[in-house]
């Protein structure tokens with residue numbers, strides 16, 4: 001029981017509206033909105049009043065692509081559910097959907113149970129799960145139906161990483177056919193991993209071992225080729241498709257073409273592809289390892305096409321693919337061999353601020369900011385309007401955002417459990433002040449007031465973006 005809270009005087013921004021309104025919260029949910037200063041709003045009484053004058057009142061961020069404690073390359077992503085969800089809250093995100101992993105030869109159930117055990121009792125904010133399907137067979141296909149019924153309604157497959165998470169085209173087609181029947185959404189890591197492995201081997205044989213070669217062998221054309229193949233496989237299966245972490249402009253072009261044909265294909269990109277580039281991968285003294293992730297960072301000219309895709313709705317979602325590995329001891333595993341650098345970057349705490357910076361710079365509107373970071377991800381993954389908006393009945397996951405405050409991103413001040421920031425020294429305008437999760441204060445005027453175990457598992461319905 002969290003009683004009644006009123007947020008007064010702020011500008012409420014959702015994907016569809018901007019209005020000067022007071023917000024009444026009761027028992028963890030949004031109870032009502034009323035124009036500020038009206039008798040209806042003035043009549044509200046509450047145990048707690050939050051003054052949001054001059055601030056934005058926005059839905060908590062929904063980050064549908066995170067990897068807490070992901071095993072990768074002989075190590076584990078450095079954020080646990082405890083540290084990662086706390087950092088998420090600091091950055092204005094109140095819901096994550098993390099990827100539970102099926103190990104090859106094991107059941108989906110076993111993988112999902114293991115992820116529940118990692119998360120339960122440890123999260124500061126609410127969480128759901130997708131399932132990484134590494135092994136498509138008759139048993140796992142049946143399990144897909146059961147998972148959809150219990151709220152795990154999306155499944156990631158990999159055209160990359162042969163021998164680890166990789167699925168061949170036949171396995172992909174089978175999973176897509178099943179999802180066409182059960183309402184699940186296939187999320188695709190679209191890179192031609194078989195071809196990439198050949199190029200990796202050849203690069204290493206030439207002595208090309210630095211982090212920048214990670215970007216060179218994982219070619220944009222091989223992302224575009226895989227994206228095209230995934231789209232056509234989904235078309236054959238009659239299934240919708242969501243392509244994760246799109247970074248290459250040629251892949252955006254494939255999505256755009258398919259959407260122009262009327263296909264139900266969707267794309268996600270991430271802040272690292274919008275704000276960073278191969279220049280970072282080429283940083284000397286192995287510093288480029290900090291930026292090794294897959295799909296890789298691309299040359300700068302790709303960024304404009306990603307921003308364009310976000311404006312034209314050919315890309316619908318920005319999530320983080322938060323998968324941090326410390327520079328010391330983890331990224332360093334790949335000194336002398338870029339293919340041994342654990343793939344992944346930190347960013348869960350930075351996403352809302354970086355996208356607000358895009359608002360400040362005129363790349364997207366305020367409402368589009370909320371749409372791509374809150375509403376569309378919630379809708380795409382069956383959580384709307386419980387998550388992703390401020391409306392009567394929605395969970396009171398609310399951020400009071402100061403659009404004027406400035407900050408400098410740094411590992412010295414961030415809360416992610418990782419020893420570097422991918423955005424070290426970057427000055428941004430806008431800052432999270434206060435965060436509520438289901439009506440409870442998690443961040444209060446830039447102090448952590450939440451607790452591990454507040455966040456609960458959120459079962460999801462099927463993709464609402466298609467409805």
Ligand code: URP
Nearest residue numbers: 293294295321323343344
């Ligand atoms: O480099 C990345 N993206 N690591 C996380 C695993 C994945 O492919 O999303």
Ligand code: ZN
Nearest residue numbers: 189244294295
């Ligand atoms: Zn991936």
Ligand code: ZN
Nearest residue numbers: 065067321323
């Ligand atoms: Zn990922």
Ligand code: ZN
Nearest residue numbers: 440451453454
């Ligand atoms: Zn609590």
